[in-house]
Amino acid sequence: MHELIEERWSARGYDPEATLSTDEITDILEAGRWAPTWGRIQPVRFVVGLRGDATFGQLTATLTRGNKGWAPSAGALILVCTSDAADDTKLHDYGAVDLGLAVAQMSIQAVSMGINAHPMAGFDASIARAAFDIPADKRPMVILGLGRLADDPALLDPDVADRDRQPRERLPLREIAFSRRWGEPFTVTK
């Protein structure tokens, strides 16, 4: 696996003093802009806050309790929105796929720049909709936290440090990759 993918993880122990530049955020947004989209529709939109600005403050106000403790230490919060279409299931479903691809590319771009990216569904979309006048045909789905890790985890809130120490695990490949028929593991033959 590529080392950028190996190095990606969703951290919480961000350095509350570290800042991100608009150049850095622009590079990360570019990585999202160049993600593939269904039918080249390009439904994904971003609302960008840098810590200290009004947008960042409005975004932190939407966070759920579990995220409010750590995410305000991010250098940037990016609200990621995509198409909403009750009468067009393709537009609706693939809009979500397109958003996921954009967030994935942004996350890997961030890793390449020494920045951690942490996606969050834990925010109140209706508060965000009202705060930023998000049109009815768009849905806010994820806030992407971007930050630099704190140098000294001992200075972090113990709960945050503890959550960052939890082992990261995945289902084994044989349980999720099949061939011939569903449930029959794909086997590497080399």
Ligand SMILES: Cc1cc2nc3c(=O)[nH]c(=O)nc-3n(C[C@H](O)[C@H](O)[C@H](O)COP(=O)(O)O)c2cc1C
């Ligand atoms: C769509 C989505 C929503 C998520 N929402 C939250 C969230 O609200 N708060 C949080 O702390 N982590 C959130 N996460 C991060 C996951 O918990 C994390 O990706 C998962 O535990 C795997 O850990 P890893 O990213 O370090 O591999 C979210 C991830 C995704 C993809």
